[in-house]
Amino acid sequence: MFEAGAVLDVLAALRKAGCQVWIAGGWGIDALVGRVTREHGDLDLLHREEQEPAVIAALESLGYAERTEGVVPGRPARFVMIGPGGRELDLHPLRFQPDGSALQRLDDSGGAFTYPAGVFVAGEIEGVRVPCLSVEQQVHFHQGYQPRERDLLDMASLRDTYGISTHF
Template identity: 65%
Template sequence: MFEANEVLRVLALLRQAGCEVWIAGGWGVDALVGEVTREHRDLDLVHRVEQEPLLIGTLEAAGFGERPDAQPGRPVRFVMADPGGHELDLHPLLFGPDGSAVQHADTRGGTFSYPADAFVTGVIGGVRVPCLSVTQQIHFHQGYDPADRDRHDMARLREAFGVTTHF
């Protein structure tokens, strides 16, 4: 499991190295809500594609190694894990001059779009952290059959922000 103190440790490590990352997924929802609402098996991070060599080098120096078996794999995403079982699900973003970004969605040229206002801050363990917006979280939780954790996350956003989600 990925605990809040480990999230903060990874973020501090990457920030000190000069890497810009934003929390997505379940931890991103918890950051928006401002409290840990469930257990997390990994930490989803989006990052600047041009910083990827620095990001990988920094994580490798901290004991993380890439898991080549992660699907769908590059260029969409890749996974790194440490010997303690902490998994990072890493998503490279190509930023435009206006602050918006795109991410590969598949190997056929599809993309996910991130408007400039998708990059916000939340709170984990009393610490302000960079994360994806409520709107972006809802957007990414569409178009697939949700797991129980996805239903949980969307329920937390509905309760905290009075938004509508599709499940």
């Protein structure tokens, strides 16, 4: 279980280390709607690829360590760090382009996912302004697969808050 206070602690440590990150996944949706809507098993963070050594050092100072076994897909697309109480961070390195967009490498053969410049926005967790991905990007990520119960809850939260269509 990853609680709101732990999310804010991670963000504060990363900010103090000079790292830019954005919340994605379930916590990203909660940041967009401004309230905790469900329990979260992990925290998805996107970070600047060139800041990765500082990101890792800041998280290690909080007791997190990289887990290499069973992480699929793994690097370069993402990596996982486990912290106190078994909290799991799912980290996604991004390479920013001059126009403000970013690329997430998916594999070593050159495959990449593009994040348009406008998807990097802010939301709120427990009254604290936090960086996250836009509503449109969150909806985009929830397309093309059989939704789990938590995906349906996440999309319902966005639909109820923003009055948007979130069909699967």
